[in-house]
Amino acid sequence: MEGSSVAGSERPRPGPEAAPAAVPGILHLDMDAFFAAVEQAAKPSLRGKPVVVGGLGPRGVVATASYEARRFGVHSAMAMAQARRLCPNAAFLSGRFHAYRQVSEVVMRTLRELSPLVEPVSLDEAFVDLRAGVHGAALAEAAERGERAVVAMVEALAEDLRADIRARTGLTASVGVAGTKLLAKLASERAKPDGLVVFPPGRDREVLAPLPVRALWGVGPATAEHLRRAGLKTVGDVAEQPEGVLVRLLGQAHGHGLHALARGEDARQVVAERDAKSISVEDTFDTDLVDRQRLRAELERLARRCVARLREAGRSGRTIVVKVRRHDFATLTRSDTLPAPTDDVRVVTEVARRLLEAVDTSGGVRLLGVGISGLADFTQEDLFVALGGPEDGAAPAADGTGGWAGEPGTAGARADVDGAGGDGAVGGVGPVGASPATGAAVAPWRPGQDVHHPEYGPGWVQGSGVGRVTVRFERPDSPPGRVRTFAVDDPDLTPADPLPLVPPAG
Known part of the structure; x- marks a missing residue:
């Protein structure tokens, strides 16, 4: 899905005498296939090709798959062994935390230019309260003119944000905007990939009703099955029940919270700089x-x-x-x-x-x-x-x-x-190479790892084994590079820091 859309926009717009519209002031941004997208941006030879990032050992799991890999059925949290069976020709890479964090810092700085209230959820995902930012007063004025004006302004702000992120990182982001965190998150999911969806104010229950119960926060497989057995399959089914029914099914706290969310009642605020526990x-x-x-x-x-x-x-x-x-x-x-x-x-x-x-x-x-x-x-x-x-x-x-x-x-x-990925955190520690000269164990080279050679410059590890390591030498701003093979203990081949991404010209 590309461009922008407004859910429910086919309904008649209010006339000049209509009451002021509420402001859909909570924005949720989610970078598209973030880890894989960073790898493709950093490695020209992987652009347009399936890329899978995660743990590479027999027990590894997929952290992120590029959209090219998703066409083969690969998705996050899948066993890496299954991903290899579904898409054997993909590039399977271990994670590069420092590279992802560098890009994330650029994205979060861009969000903070829009509002001081930015709540990071992960490296590639955050909520923003637009009402607290530099455009807060203008949004309130637009709301006074009705739904059409406020939605148009929110769309413009969100599209400018997506353009800024693409200009600074070369990556795409999907954005959802609504009056609550729950709806904003659902809107960004509907916008993927590389799109924008705004849920106008007053449509919360209309948007939620047809969705499966798993769309609600706090509903996992066990709770969904419990609700299904009670005949509750959609969010609308849950919203129609008296709160007491849900309390009896799920307990006081869970039942009360789920009943409120199903009715579009989500009072959670955007909290900036949430401390790590x-x-x-x-x-x-x-x-x-x-x-x-x-x-x-x-x-x-x-x-x-x-x-x-x-x-x-x-x-x-x-x-x-x-x-x-x-x-x-x-x-x-x-x-x-x-x-x-x-x-x-x-x-x-x-x-x-x-x-x-x-x-x-x-x-x-x-x-x-x-x-x-x-x-x-x-x-x-x-x-x-x-x-x-x-x-x-x-x-x-x-x-x-x-x-x-x-x-x-x-x-x-x-x-x-x-x-x-990293040091093998999900996929295991990986095989340790052996020096061809001495037979001594040497530190493993990880697929995707940044390296440098004094003659050939920067590159990344494509793979290693039997005492050899294969490296493709290229930069984010270069054409696809050549592949060369070295002994795993070659002193000229050294680990390197990630190179900054180069946004596309124009």
Whole structure:
């Protein structure tokens, strides 16, 4: 879907004597196939071709698929093995968190030019309250002139926003605008890809009624099945029920909330700069890990990544959490709460190691994670001494009840984007290459990874194995580049930072 549309626009417009229209002032922006789109923009040879980003191991899952790959049935959260069967000729890449974050920062800055009330939901998605921005007064004046005027102004603002984002990043965004968060989100989904949909004021129940119940926030597969058994399949079915019926079916809080949403009653406000509740990283391994020494090494690597993420956010934390998913899919968490916040990698590693020792891993570990919660803006410099270093072994007692730091819905969970690839977070750690000269293990090269060669310049890894790594040398602003192969331990081939995207001319 391209361009813009107004849902329900076939209805007669109010005349000059009509009451002022409400302002559809909440905008929801969702970048189109964001991770894959960034990869295509950065890699000229992939433009117009199917691209799948995610974990590349046997247990990996798809984070994002380009629209070219979606035509083959590939979608997010699909097992990577199934995606390979559906679209074997796609480019399968691990995630590049830093590249995605760079582009996200440009997008969020652009949104803040429109309004100070910007609520990021993830790197590629945000709500904006247009009424709080520089155009708030003009929107109110347009509403005084009726629905046609206010919708026309909202459309113009949203189209200008989409044009600005495309000019600055080269990527497309879908935008929905409505009077509530729920409707704005539904509008942006209807606008995909690369479109704009505005739901005029006063049409909430009309828009919602025919949708399946899964369209409502808080309705997952289990709740949808519960409602279906009660004969409630659409949002309109739910809205027609007395609130008491839903309370009996789903409980007081859920029933009350769902009844309100089904009737278009969504009082949630756009909240700027929502604080992250936690920061976490985790890896799912290609094969279950049994060796304790390997588990300790993986835990230490995760602790370093988690602390690096913590420091990037300018935060510290008090509660250290270790998450273990065993071979039988049983998931355990253990936590310690420190006497003061820290961002010291030694402290985090030491506490995480002790927590892991308290978990029975003899049957094998499928997933391992480290998280930090209880975030603060300061640190305790001598915390490691206060805890007791390796010499005396002192440490707080594990309470064994701490929750996983990256619970769904928290900013910490959403921020862990390179969990879809990165160091192998979803897809596993990947195969370790071996030096052709010595046979020694060397760090793995990840498909999609940025590299640099002193003779050939910037490029990216297409694949590696049997002691060799294949690299395509190209830039965002170059034609598709040539492919060259090197030994995995070639000293001239080094990891590199992502190059900035180059918006299209004009």
